[in-house]
Every structure is written in C-alpha cells, then in structure tokens.
Amino acid sequence: MSSKFWAELSNDYEKLFETEIGYDVIIYAGEEQYVKEIHAHSNILSIRSQYFHSAFSNELTEKKDGKFIFKKPNISPQLFNIILIIIFILKYKMLSDPINLVSFFVLGFIGWITHKILIWPFFVSPLKNIPGPPPDSLIYGNVKALLSIEADGFVEPQFKWYKKYGNILKYYGIFNKPTIFVADPKIIQEITLSRSYDFTKPYSNNKSAIALLGKGLIFAEGDVYKRQRKMMNPAFSHSNIKGMVLDFIRVTTTLIDLIKKEMNQGNSNVNLTLYISKATLDIIGLVGFSYEFNSLTSKRICNSIRWSFQCHSRYVSRCHYAIIMFSSYFSSVGHIPIDVNLRYKEACVVIHCESKKLIDVKYKEAENGELKNKDLLSLLINNNKTLPDEEKLTYDELKNQIMTFLIAGHETTNVTTSWALYLLAHHPHHQDLLREELVKAYPDKSQFNPTYDEIHSLEFLNCVLKEVLRIAAPIPISKRLNLKDEFFGKYLIPKASVQKSAEIWGPTAEEFDPKRWLDSALIKKINNYNYLPFLNGARGCIGNKVASAEVKIMLAMLIMNFVFKPIEGFQIKRRALFTPKVDPYLGLGVSSYS
Ligand code: HEM
Numbered sequence: 126m127s128s129k130f131w132a133e134l135s136n137d138y139e140k141l142f143e144t145e146i147g148y149d150v151i152i153y154a155g156e157e158q159y160v161k162e163i164h165a166h167s168n169i170l171s172i173r174s175q176y177f178h179s180a181f182s183n184e185l186t187e188k189k190d191g192k193f194i195f196k197k198p199n200i201s202p203q204l205f206n207i208i209l210i211i212i213f214i215l216k217y218k219m220l221s222d223p224i225n226l227v228s229f230f231v232l233g234f235i236g237w238i239t240h241k242i243l244i245w246p247f248f249v250s251p252l253k254n255i256p257g258p259p260p261d262s263l264i265y266g267n268v269k270a271l272l273s274i275e276a277d278g279f280v281e282p283q284f285k286w287y288k289k290y291g292n293i294l295k296y297y298g299i300f301n302k303p304t305i306f307v308a309d310p311k312i313i314q315e316i317t318l319s320r321s322y323d324f325t326k327p328y329s330n331n332k333s334a335i336a337l338l339g340k341g342l343i344f345a346e347g348d349v350y351k352r353q354r355k356m357m358n359p360a361f362s363h364s365n366i367k368g369m370v371l372d373f374i375r376v377t378t379t380l381i382d383l384i385k386k387e388m389n390q391g392n393s394n395v396n397l398t399l400y401i402s403k404a405t406l407d408i409i410g411l412v413g414f415s416y417e418f419n420s421l422t423s424k425r426i427c428n429s430i431r432w433s434f435q436c437h438s439r440y441v442s443r444c445h446y447a448i449i450m451f452s453s454y455f456s457s458v459g460h461i462p463i464d465v466n467l468r469y470k471e472a473c474v475v476i477h478c479e480s481k482k483l484i485d486v487k488y489k490e491a492e493n494g495e496l497k498n499k500d501l502l503s504l505l506i507n508n509n510k511t512l513p514d515e516e517k518l519t520y521d522e523l524k525n526q527i528m529t530f531l532i533a534g535h536e537t538t539n540v541t542t543s544w545a546l547y548l549l550a551h552h553p554h555h556q557d558l559l560r561e562e563l564v565k566a567y568p569d570k571s572q573f574n575p576t577y578d579e580i581h582s583l584e585f586l587n588c589v590l591k592e593v594l595r596i597a598a599p600i601p602i603s604k605r606l607n608l609k610d611e612f613f614g615k616y617l618i619p620k621a622s623v624q625k626s627a628e629i630w631g632p633t634a635e636e637f638d639p640k641r642w643l644d645s646a647l648i649k650k651i652n653n654y655n656y657l658p659f660l661n662g663a664r665g666c667i668g669n670k671v672a673s674a675e676v677k678i679m680l681a682m683l684i685m686n687f688v689f690k691p692i693e694g695f696q697i698k699r700r701a702l703f704t705p706k707v708d709p710y711l712g713l714g715v716s717s718y719s
Pocket residue numbers: 342343344354529530533534535537538541598599600602603604657658659660663664665666667668669671672673676
C-alpha cells in the first residue's frame with residue numbers, strides 16, 4: 126500500500142469521526158490500556174491502531190472540561206468499521222483486485238496480533254519497566270496462575286508476586302495485556318478516596334456482568350452514580366438496618382432446623398454449601414424487597430430461585446470466565462451460540478422479567494400511599510417519591526438495584542459465612558472462645574433475640590468477623606481504570622495483599638487469629654487503606670452494615686447450636702474466582718451443642 130493510500134485513508138477516518146462524534150475525540154485504547162488523546166490524524170501507525178482498536182472495542186471517551194467521560198459512539202463500532210471497509214472497497218476498487226483485499230486484511234491482522242502480543246507489552250507499553258512475573262503463555266499471560274485453586278491456605282497468587290516484586294507490580298492478562306497490581310496504601314487511598322472519580326470500573330471487563338445487573342449502583346459511573354448513591358444512602362441507615370435483625374434470626378432458625386433434621390437422619394458429616402447459600406438468598410430476598418424466596422424450605426425450584434442460582438453457577442464457571450476475558454477484546458465471543466452463552470442470556474432475560482414483575486407490584490402498591498414494608502426496595506421507592514425529578518431514580522434504575530442487591534448481597538455473605546465456619550472448624554480453640562462469649566451473653570439459646578446494637582457489642586464475635594474478612598476477603602480484588610492519562614494505566618487493588626502484609630500484621634499475617642483484633646498496638650496501625658474488605662471512600666460497600674449484622678447473627682446462632690469439625694481426609698480448597706468459594710463444597714462434621 127502506498128503512503129498516499131494511508132494519507133487518504135487517514136482523511137476518511139478523520140472525516141468520519143468529525144461528522145459522527147465530533148473532532149475532539151479521545152479513544153479509550155483498549156489495546157494500550159490507557160486513555161490517549163488523538164492529537165493529529167497524520168500518523169499512519171496511530172490511524173492503524175485506531176482502526177483496529179475500533180474494530181474490537183465499543184467505547185469511546187470524550188474530553189470535556191479537562192475530564193474524560195465515557196461516551197457511546199453515535200454509530201456502533203461494528204457499523205463504523207463496515208462503513209470504513211465499504212469506503213476502502215469503493216474508493217480503491219479493491220473488489221476488482223481480491224488478492225490485494227485479502228492480503229490487506231491478513232497482513233493487517235498478523236501485524237496487529239504481533240504488535241499486541243509480542244511488541245507492545247514488552248517494548249512500547251508505558252508499563253514495560255514495572256517489575257512482575259514473566260507471562261506463562263502468549264495467549265493467557267499470567268491469568269491461569271491468578272485463577273489457580275489455592276490448596277495451601279489463604280495465600281492468593283498475587284500475594285506471592287507481591288512478596289517477590291514489591292507492592293506495585295505488573296502481571297500479564299489475556300494476550301499479554303499488562304495490568305498493574307497496587308498494594309501500596311497511599312496509592313489505594315488516592316484511588317479510593319481523594320480521586321475516586323478519576324478511576325472507573327473498567328467497562329470492557331464488566332460488559333457481561335452489566336448485561337445481568339444493569340447499571341445499578343455497582344456499575345453506574347459519574348454523575349449518574351453520584352445521584353444513585355446519594356438517593357440510596359438513607360435506605361442503608363442504622364435505623365433501617367436495625368429492623369432487619371428479625372429477618373436474619375427467622376431465616377437462621379429455619380437453617381438450624383434443617384441441619385438438625387439432617388443430623389437426626391444420621392448424617393454427622395454435612396454438606397453446608399447449599400444450606401448457607403440458600404439462607405443468604407432468603408435473607409436478601411426479605412430485607413432487599415420483602416420477597417419470600419423460601420429457598421431453604423421449598424422443594425420446587427421456582428423460577429426466581431432458578432435464575433439466581435443459574436446466574437451464579439454460570440457466572441463463576443471457568444468457561445464463562447474465559448468468555449468474559451476474551452469478549453473484552455472480541456465482543457462477538459459472548460454472542461457465539463454455545464451452551465454457556467445461551468444459558469447466560471436466558472438467565473439475563475429471566476432476571477430482567479422477574480425484577481420487572483417485582484417492581485411493578487411495588488409501584489402499584491405505592492400508588493395508594495407510602496409502602497409499609499421496610500425492605501430496601503420499598504425504602505427506595507418511598508424516598509424516590511419525595512425527591513425532585515432530577516434527583517429521582519428512573520424506573521430502570523430502580524429495577525437494576527434489585528439484581529444489584531441480589532448479587533452483591535447474596536454471594537458475599539454466603540462466602541463470608543462459609544469461610545467463617547471453615548476457619549472455626551479448623552481452629553477449635555477459637556470456636557470454643559466464641560461459644561463461651563455467646564453462651565455467657567445468652568445462657569438460654571432459645572431466647573436468642575439480640576438487637577442490632579447488642580450483637581455488635583459481642584467483642585470476640587466482632588474479632589472473628591474482622592479476621593475472616595481479613596484472611597478470606599470475599600472480594601479480594603477491585604479493578605479500576607484511570608480516566609486521566611496516568612503513568613500507570615490500569616490499577617488492580619489487591620486487598621488480600623495489604624490485608625496479609627507482614628509489615629502490618631506481623632509474622633502471623635497469613636494465619637487466622639481473631640485475637641489479634643484485641644491487640645491495641647496493632648489496632649493503632651490499621652486504617653481504611655490497609656484493611657478494606659468493604660473497600661472505602663466514595664465507592665465503598667453500601668451494604669457493609671447489613672452484611673456485618675447478618676453474618677454475625679448467622680454465626681452466633683450456628684455456633685450456639687452446633688460444634689463444627691473438619692472431616693478427616695476431606696480437603697477443601699479456595700477457588701480463586703470473583704468471590705473465592707469453597708471447593709468442592711463446605712463439608713464439615715457437625716454435632717449438637719446443648
Ligand atoms: C461480607 C459481605 C460483603 C462484602 C465483603 C462486600 C464488599 C464489597 C466491596 C469490596 C465493594 C466494592 C467493590 C468495588 O468497587 O470494586 C462492594 C460494593 C457494593 N456492595 Fe458490598 N459487600 C458485602 C455485602 C453487601 C451487601 C449485603 C449488600 C447489599 C445489601 C452490598 C451491596 C453493595 C453495593 C450496592 C456495592 C456498590 C457500591 C458502590 O459502588 O457505591 N454488599 N461491596
């Protein structure tokens with residue numbers, strides 16, 4: 126191809142941008158992992174990279190008042206590319222020279238792949254000098270190591286890297302995409318607190334989750350996010366959460382009855398995974414939207430339960446994880462009609478229909494005045510009615526919060542309770558100490574009916590929960606993408622690493638020891654940036670008080686009723702995916718405590 130060809134192509138490209146999305150366009154350069162301004166369209170390389178970029182990404186960013194904001198292109202990138210191709214074909218009469226046309230695409234593709242996998246990550250990327258592990262493979266970089274199942278306790282792979290390479294390191298993602306891990310409390314403070322709005326959740330990684338959850342509080346950004354969070358904060362107030370305690374107790378009582386029933390049938394080794402998962406689903410159904418999933422007691426798997434479990438099992442499956450990773454490069458991968466994609470799509474449709482039904486019922490009830498229930502959704506609807514139009518949540522935004530609460534509030538508390546029981550079973554001394562505290566406070570367990578404040582006044586229970594969240598954080602990684610042109614492109618904040626650093630937690634940092642939370646010298650060293658199971662700052666977990674009260678009540682009631690022990694010869698591993706799960710399941714020896 127002649128330089129004239131590229132120069133003219135450059136003009137076409139520029140015109141297209143000018144007419145369709147304005148001149149001052151910033152490309153969110155997926156392949157380069159940092160936002161880059163297109164200063165001029167004269168450079169052949171940048172045109173090539175923009176062209177290929179636009180073929181594989183679907184978001185563009187615009188600069189306004191010095192800030193980068195995400196902007197959907199007026200035309201889809203796919204359409205954009207098709208238009209470009211048609212222009213080439215018409216302009217250069219490529220159809221009359223098919224060899225030329227094919228070689229254009231083949232060479233372009235080979236060049237792009239070589240640049241992306243072999244040249245850019247090692248020789249061009251601004252991250253090239255940051256230390257970190259070498260890639261294990263050209264295709265999946267270090268991702269396989271990150272996803273490996275941990276058999277030796279709770280030490281995540283990134284923690285091993287962090288020990289070797291320091292608290293700012295780089296690993297390679299799919300196609301050797303360099304990604305930064307930060308375990309430096311000062312940088313974490315900057316990202317989560319002082320400049321939290323300069324760092325967004327990376328859209329390309331979250332496309333699949335957004336299809337499921339919609340842009341509720343977890344995935345909203347910018348001003349939309351601020352409006353949603355401001356509007357939703359009051360629903361999570363201390364006084365509202367106090368009212369949820371009875372629901373936590375009611376569901377846990379059913380859970381205890383079921384475990385007792387299984388024991389009465391002669392089973393002393395119990396698979397607790399499904400019980401706990403169902404209990405936390407029932408709880409979030411009640412406190413989230415006064416919805417009776419009754420998953421613990423119902424034999425029939427009704428649609429609503431099926432969609433929830435379906436999306437979890439799909440969502441965490443390795444195959445789906447691989448698809449999520451690859452679809453951040455090739456969005457069409459998520460549309461290939463294979464089983465995993467079809468079932469995921471089906472789950473999304475069912476979820477949206479169920480959420481719509483739920484919200485329509487509430488809207489109808491709300492026509493007759495204020496909703497009486499104190500679940501989160503009712504509180505949001507009541508609050509919404511009082512707000513001026515510009516502050517209100519739209520119908521879709523409210524609908525998206527249903528799935529947001531369900532996913533954010535079910536899996537996290539499920540995983541926390543499961544690991545708490547596992548750890549207490551493996552540390553019988555701490556299990557005994559906890560039971561001692563509980564029995565002292567509530568000698569008659571049938572009268573266990575604590576208030577919100579009473580449950581938080583139990584000191585050792587508090588230590589146990591904090592330690593579980595430190596050693597087995599349910600969300601061990603938060604991903605962020607900088608919107609400003611930073612030296613580093615993309616930050617991954619491995620909470621697990623700051624939460625297990627020997628510098629802060631001492632030589633027993635990797636061990637489960639709830640008593641460390643009684644050490645006043647240690648407490649002085651702990652801050653919001655070296656202990657962050659709920660993250661902190663503007664995007665910290667809105668449900669942290671709900672979660673703490675819920676897990677504490679479940680644990681307290683289970684420990685007052687049962688003694689948990691490991692099953693000899695049965696090995697439990699930690700599956701290092703989104704919320705690290707118990708693998709294959711939480712099997713524990715259970716005996717009654719009376
Ligand atoms: C032990 C249980 C829980 C843990 C450890 C936890 C942890 C977290 C973390 C780390 C984040 C920040 C994620 C990120 O930005 O990368 C988060 C966000 C969030 N969590 Fe939780 N969570 C828990 C329970 C809950 C519950 C019970 C609810 C709802 C009832 C909830 C609702 C949310 C929501 C809506 C967000 C998004 C907040 C925002 O961006 O403003 N979480 N959670």
